[in-house]
Amino acid sequence: GENVEQHPSTLSVQEGDSAVIKCTYSDSASNYFPWYKQELGKRPQLIIDIRSNVGEKKDQRIAVTLNKTAKHFSLHITETQPEDSAVYFCAAGKRALTFGSGTRLQVQP
Amino acid sequence: GAGVSQTPSNKVTEKGKYVELRCDPISGHTALYWYRQSLGQGPEFLIYFQGTGAADDSGLPNDRFFAVRPEGSVSTLKIQRTERGDSAVYLCASSPVAGSPHVGEQFFGPGTRLTVL
Numbered sequence: 185g186e187n188v189e190q191h192p193s194t195l196s197v198q199e200g201d202s203a204v205i206k207c208t209y210s211d212s213a214s215n216y217f218p219w220y221k222q223e224l225g226k227r228p229q230l231i232i233d234i235r236s237n238v239g240e241k242k243d244q245r246i247a248v249t250l251n252k253t254a255k256h257f258s259l260h261i262t263e264t265q266p267e268d269s270a271v272y273f274c275a276a277g278k279r280a281l282t283f284g285s286g287t288r289l290q291v292q293p
Numbered sequence: 294g295a296g297v298s299q300t301p302s303n304k305v306t307e308k309g310k311y312v313e314l315r316c317d318p319i320s321g322h323t324a325l326y327w328y329r330q331s332l333g334q335g336p337e338f339l340i341y342f343q344g345t346g347a348a349d350d351s352g353l354p355n356d357r358f359f360a361v362r363p364e365g366s367v368s369t370l371k372i373q374r375t376e377r378g379d380s381a382v383y384l385c386a387s388s389p390v391a392g393s394p395h396v397g398e399q400f401f402g403p404g405t406r407l408t409v410l
Contacts, residue, residue, distance in 0.1 A: 185351075190335075226378030227384065227401040228336065230337050235397075261339065273335045281350050281399065 186211040190278050198292050201250050202254075205287045207274035208256045214276040217250060217257050222286075223270045232259070243272025264291045297402035305408045306375055314370040314405045318387030325368050326386040326399060327360055331408050336384055340406070342368060362402045382406050 187210040197203050209217075215236040220228035234257065235247045236240045241248050245264075250257040257276075262266055270293045275281040298317040305356045306312050318325050324343055328336035338352040350360075357375075362368040372379055386399040 218398070220401075227403050230400065233398060234366040275335070276340075279324070279397075280341050280352065281328075281336075282338065282339055286333075286335050 186214055186276055186282040187240045188282045190274050194273045196290045201264055203289055204265055205259045205272055207284050209276040210243045213272045215278055217273050219259050220273045266291050266293050295392045297385055297400055299386050299402040299405050303406045307410050310375050314373050314383050316368045316385030317339055322387035323390045324388035326385045327370050329381040330382045330384055377409050380407055
């Protein structure tokens with residue numbers, strides 16, 4: 185089955201700085217790679233995703249890159265704001281998703 | 294439009310009891326997924342429905358867990374003889390039909406927090 189590793193487990197940045205979260209996956213059959221943001225006590229919210237036929241995707245301050253050969257993908261958040269503080273999960277799969285263990289991002293004002 | 298809804302929001306039960314958790318997907322979404330999330334961890338896949346049939350139930354931990362989706366819309370996750378280790382947030386997600394530009398995107402419900410005493 186799929187195995188997803190996510191790093192770092194915690195990340196603290198100053199407001200305005202960039203944040204990068206990295207994930208690796210094991211199953212070359214996986215073709216869908218979403219990222220979710222989860223605030224305390226709330227549901228996971230899809231913030232961006234990428235499919236295996238694309239190498240990079242950007243949506244305003246958020247970007248995701250995918251390296252299929254190396255089986256890793258990354259989330260980049262630029263100009264971080266305090267409201268970006270949350271736990272971020274990467275996931276990989278075709279239908280059923282395997283999630284990483286999460287990164288707690290703290291943006292210091 | 295309305296998102297994925299789940300009931301109840303909280304369920305407290307005693308070890309050995311039977312529980313049912315309900316999920317109402319986004320209208321028109323043909324795919325429905327159940328995950329569970331333990332404290333401090335990412336969601337863990339349980340089962341996936343395409344229409345009425347279970348397309349992949351490889352994540353169900355044992356035969357105490359069962360799920361149905363008889364009319365291709367609402368789904369019920371059933372847990373028999375609950376154990377303390379079943380305590381978690383059970384999340385449901387739905388996904389649009391093939392051919393939609395958003396196919397594959399999974400939208401989560403608020404979850405049911407199950408506590409087994």
